[in-house]
Structures are given as C-alpha cells and as structure tokens.
Amino acid sequence: MSSIFDRKCPQRAGGLFPTPDVPADGAQKLLPASLLRPGAPRIPCLSEPEIVRHYTHLSKLNYGVDDGFYPLGSCTMKYNPKINEDLARLPGFTQAHPLADAKLVQGSLKLLFEMSKLLSKIAGLADVTLQPAAGAHGELTGMFLVKRYFEDRGEDKRCRILLPDSAHGTNPASAALAGFSVTEIPSREDGTVNLGALEEVLDETVAAIMLTVPNTLGIFEEHILEITEMVHAAGGLCYFDGANLNAFLGRARPGDMGADIFHFNLHKTLSTPHGGGGPGAGPVAVAEQLVEFLPVPRIVQDDAGYHLDWNCPHSIGSIHSFYGNFGVILKAYSYLLHLGDTGLREVSENAVLNANYIQEHLKKTYYLPCDRLCKHEFVLSAKGVAEGISALDIAKRLIDYGFHPPTIYFPLIVPEALMIEPTECEGKETLDQFIEAMEQIAVEAKETPQLLHDAPQRAPMSRLDQTRAARQPVLTHPFDDSSG
C-alpha cells in the first residue's frame, strides 16, 4: 500500500489561494529570523486529481456499514442515515463559531438544549451534559462526577470502583484515570453479577459500581434492582455504561433500574457514523443529587433566549474545549426526531429479535456458553469447532464471504470469543446469508482448515504481520535522504 510520501514530489503550482491584496512583506521582514522555520516540512506537492485518486483508492480498501453486514459486537454498527449527514453540513451549523456571541448562535444552543432534554428522558434521569466527545470520555466524566460528589460530602475514604470482570477495557481505564483503584468482581458464567461476590466487597471504601446493561455477553442483569439497591445501601453510586442501550431503547430506562450516572454512545445507539474510529459523542445523564457537579458551561434558557452559564461553583470544571461534538449531537438529534417513540421501540425489538434469531441457528454449530434469551448481541466460542482453529481464523474467513467479522477475544471471560451484534437494520435475508456462511466455515474448519488459516484471500491484503508491527515499530514514513 503506498502512502502519499511514496510519491515523487515535483514543485507544482498552488492555485488555491489568491496573491496577497495587502503588502507582500514576506516573513523575513515581519518576524525575526530565529523564529522562522529553517526548512519546509516534507509534504509532497501533488496535483488535485492525484490527491483525489489516491484517497479514492484508499477508500476502496475499507469496509464500512454501507458495504455490507458489520456484526461487530459491542459497537452497534447500524446504518448511518444520509439525511443526518446532509443536515450536519448546513453552513449555518458548520460555520457557527464556539466563541461567538450567544445571540448569533441561538439555533445551535437551542438544539443542544433540546437534545439534553430528550436524552434526560431516555435515561430517566434529571439532567445531561453533552460535553464528552466519546463513550470513554463520558465514563471519565462520570468518574470525575463520582469523585466530586464524595469530595463534597467529605467522604474521602471512598476510593474504589467495582466492576465485573466482563467489563469493557475503557471502564477500568477511566476509573484509574480519575484516580480511583479498581476492584474486579468475578462474574457468574453468564457474565451477570455474582451477588455474593458483590456483598463481600461492598464497604465504606466503595465509591461506585460500573455496570454495562445488558452485560457484554448480551445478557440482561435480572437482579439489576437488587444490585443497585445493595450499592446504594452501602453508600455508593451506580454508573451504567450505555454501550448496550440498543437492547432496551424505548421500553426501559437506566434511571428506573437504579443508575445514578449513565453515558450514551451517540455513535452506537443513535446512528451517527463511527468515522473509522471517531468522532463520536458520549453525553452523560445524572440523577438529581449530581446535577450541580456537571461540567461547565451549562446551556440554560431564560426570557432572553439560550445562553452559557459558567457560574456553577460545585462543577467538576470543563472536560472539552467547548460544548461537545456539536456536529455529532446534531445527527443524533435528527435521528431521534425521525424515530419518535414508536421508532425507538422498533429499534430494540428488531435488534433483539435479530440477535436471538442468529443465536438460535448458530448454537447448533458453535459452542454457546450462555444458552438463554439474549438481548441485542450474544457471544459464541470458537473453541471446539475444530482442532487448531481460532476465533481469529473464523473472523478472517468471514471476510472471504463478504462479511465484516464480529468482535473477537472479548469479553475476556469467554475463551475464543466471537461477539455478534446484528443491529436492527439488517433484514432476515442478510442474517440467513451470514448464518449460512458461519455454518459453511464450521464445515471448512474440519475438512479444509488451511482455507481458514490462509484467510482472507479475497481482501485487499492477506493477513498482516502484527508481531513485526509491534517489535519493529515503523510509525512514520521512513524518509530517505534523497526523497522529500
């Protein structure tokens, strides 16, 4: 794969910017020589068609939701509606400067205000901050809120966060980044919380529990009310990771389950695109007793309209440059307007039905560690499919069948995990094709295992050498002296 730095670099004319209409003084006259760059950065000067062809070619080496089925567990790779992309590009939105007078950005402020209200209602909680730029950023904000809450109450001994061993890696990382220590609770076999184990670790040093509901095996915590009551009784707070909200959208609310803090992933549940890794948005909803600690500025409404309120003495402070990822929030707001209450229910209905349908079929061929009603996703194990066949082999072979592989090797408590999340958008026809491919691969695993070890064969690249990338890191273009 060649990068732009592999191109010969002739000096081509610009043509982007006009010649200066003010005196062309030159940098040497306006600035002292010691502040000037001695040599230009090595960026090739290519023609516009060369640029367009290079990146168009690169785009064709990618696989996105628009290319086909993308059952990546825990990531909710649903369709990204086109209308939302168009609306986010309206110049009145994109040109709005974050430091402009509030009078000039009433539409943008109103949109954020209205979105906060909708998300509060979906969460069943008192208020929302839209500042967090991603799910993990929302978790971190949540952990900051927990810290500030106990600081305010003078309970400085509460320094521990509890989480199940099936938790996403971001949960312990966020807790640690906020200065907490982490205590893992061993899960039961289905990944649900072991109430006995929870009881044992609950004491006056526990600040909060972080839970994903449904859990990362796609199983709803049937004892969710008992769990949150136990934590509350011990004086702790309950943080819910919203990665799996698609499972109960429009029919249950985290606040009603005992959550004090809940983060959304707008790029999962509310259809905004993942962008090859970002940007997303991770708004955080909180219960009444935590509202005063939310990040500043808050967006408020009064007789004069919408404005920013910085006067929140108990706030944790700011956690983003401005007000969060406005362009992403806007797309999610548009999606909510389209769905309404009926659409939200259809989302969870179809997401859960699709997951159970695939599970029912594939449990005949693959080991299903937790054989019961699942929610929006489920986890198979590649163990036992055939001697010497790994989850990785199956994932790579799926690429040859034209599908994006599921999440593999997560959650950590299932060996050789294949985590499958179809989302509501896929129809039965696609699911049947996927089931057939998975069944075929199971046969191949026994009869022609080399096909799996050599996969993918029909992708732009064959398997990449990860060990080499780790051992001999080449992290920027290796310029040689004659180039550039």
Place this chain on the structure above:
Amino acid sequence: MRYIANTDADRREMLTTVGLTSLEQLFTDIPQRVKDRFQPLSLPARTEMEVARALEEFVRSNNDWHGSISFLGGGIYDHYIPSVVSHITSRSEFYTAYTPYQPEVSQGTLTAMFEFQTLVCELTAMEVANASMYDGATALAEGVLMAERIVGNKRVAVAQPLFSHYRNVVDTYCWASGIEVVELPATADGRCDTAKIPDKLSSLVIQSPNAFGVIEELEGLKDVLGKALLIVVTNPISLGLLAPPGQFGADVVVSEGQPLGLSPSFGGPLLGLFATRKRYLRQMPGRIAGQTVDTKGKIGYTMAAQTREQHIRRERATSNICTNSALCALAATVYLANLGANGLQEVALLNLEKAHYLARQISSLSGYRLAFQAPFFNEFTVQVPTNPQQLRAGLQEEGFLVDNPTQLASLGVADALRFAVTEKRTKEELDHLVKQLGEIR
C-alpha cells in the same frame, strides 16, 4: 421505520424460530418493576422531509455567517477549506467504518492514519504522533498526565497566556489526579515569564502563538527545565512558517487541528494533535498505526503499540481513550496533502501578512495600540480607547465579529480586543473594519 429491513412476515417467522409468540416476550428478562416505571418521550415519529424542515428551522435562528466578517479566533479559525476535503471525507467507505481492528479490510483508514502521523511529525519536528485525540484541550491534559507518569512530582507549571479552554480542561484532569497546577505569569511583552520557573515540576506547558497571539521564545527553555518535560501547545497553520517546537527540544507538542480543513462546527467535532519523542512511545496515549507486511510481503498498515491501550492493559493503560477523531484526522490529512508544503507556506504567509497589515492600520488610529510588542502570527491584541464590550457590540451591529473581551480580561488584560485574521479576509474587509473602529467612539 425507514432504516429497518424486516417485514411483519419476517418477524413472525423469526419469532417462531426462537420459540416465541410475541415481540414482547423478547423482553421478559427485564424486571416488570422497571418496565412499569417507563415513560415515553411523547415524541411523534417524523418523516425525513419533516425532520429536514425541523432542523432547517434551527439554522434560521443562527447568524448568517456568510453575511458577517469574522475576526473570531481563540483557537478556532475561519480558514478556507478546499472542496477536495469534504468530497473525500464524504466517502462512506471512510465514514461508516469502525476502528480498524481488522487491518485486511481497513487499509484505507490505516494508511490515512499513518500519513496523518507522519504529517504531524513533519509539522512539529517530533518523532512520533498518535492518530488523534478528541481536541487540543484534552490532548494537552493527556500530555500533562503522560509527563506525570514519566517524571512524577505531582506539579505542572502552566504559562498564563494559555487559551482558557485549554486551561479549564487541564485544571479538571489535574484535580482528579491530584496534580498541582501553578501559573507562570506573563511579562509586559505578552510572553510567559520563564525567568522564575519553579523546581520539582513534571512538566511546563507553554502555548505559542499564545492566548495574546504572541509567539513565545522557546530557545533555551528546555535547558532550564531539568527533568521536567517541555509541553508546547501550537497552531498547525503557523508551522508553515514558524520554527517547529521539536527544534527547541519540546518533549510533547499538542495542538487543536481544526485549522487543518475542519469547519468551526460550534466547537466540535475537533481534532487533537499529539506528538512526542520515540523514547516516550510506551507512555503515549491514543491509537497508532504502524507499517508492516502481509503474508505475501506486501507493505501494509496495522495498529501498533496496542499494549498501551485500554482494551489490553485495562486499569494500567496509558489512557482510557478508544473512540478518537479519526474522520477529522482524515480531513486534516487530505487538507495538508492537497496544499503540499508550498501551499501550507503560502497560506501561513497570507495569514501573517494580512494580520500585520490590519495591526498596522488599527495602530494608526488615535487611541489604539498593540497591547504587546513581541512578534505575532495571525492573531493579535489591541488596547482600545473605549469600553471593549461596547466596541464589540458596535462592531457586531456592522457585521464584524470579534472575540469576547472577557477572555483577555481573565488573563489580566483589560480594555483590549483580540483579532484573528485568516487568508479569507480581504483588504477591503480589513479597511472597512478599521474605518468602523475609527467611527465608533
């Protein structure tokens, strides 16, 4: 709903397969007490046409940005974005893909990440860069935390002329980590006073061009820091002309990447640039692409140095970041590739020359003078003869937008306004602004 493919017949058939008779039975595992408490949004479903109309209604209550002339800056700038940028980032192969965990079908994203990292290193003269952070402010906060992991001391010194949104975020992250933030005041020329640097620091944070627009003197600064890391916050467009922080021994360089082909978008999504030295790679936050080969020996890219990251290292990870600003990084990559080294220098020079022209013209008005004598790039601070709030309001009525003077006031500079000038401003607009300033008294 438009985005669901299953028909009623499909759903019936699928329910039968899973042994259920109603969709409601899919949710019997949610406690009834929870379901009983549920309250809907009272939000009707809308057609696509109605949604478009509703959102256009919001836009109408915003300013007509094409009708006004912006001198707003403070970290977010009104630069020209070549058409190529949105045409590439609108390709759904890029924007509908996930994080490239399966490199064989993600070479587009991964190659662009590798290019982005190289471009950031070239701009800053640093050795290694990650594939993006959320924004400049969180990139800085992560830089401060990284320095703390490397050096210890639980104390960071921050130059006072730092954009307040950077400072606010650093304060929050440092509070949670128990790191003390001490402030280095500015001297009369608008530069950070580096004569009295406290000892036992984990890092020193300095912004150049700084919150007054002034270019800091970075030469020799690293030498007086001892073990503490030098963290420089910069503006990527300025690096088309200005000596890069890496040249002065910076250990970490962070920046807001918005000037590189992203619209202001009311402050998000933005793009955090983060670059450092190779020796700190294992302590670095964020995702990184690396070059490797496939089984046939063909060069390709994959995620590298993943053992630092949360999905492997969990509570011992260098950061909790997962989702970043990948598509914004792609925009910046295409922007820089489209300009090339020549175009970048050209646009930087236009910014410099236009800003200096405006500064000269404003200074020639009676009662107006530059607040600081030190060199600046495309943003500068002016002492004004009247109440700056009233002046700002007066200018706004005439269609000229400038930053709120409370930002400067909070940095100890009263009776002043800050102007940012990009390549988009014409001489006619600049002259018109000067004329207005002369008339508002």
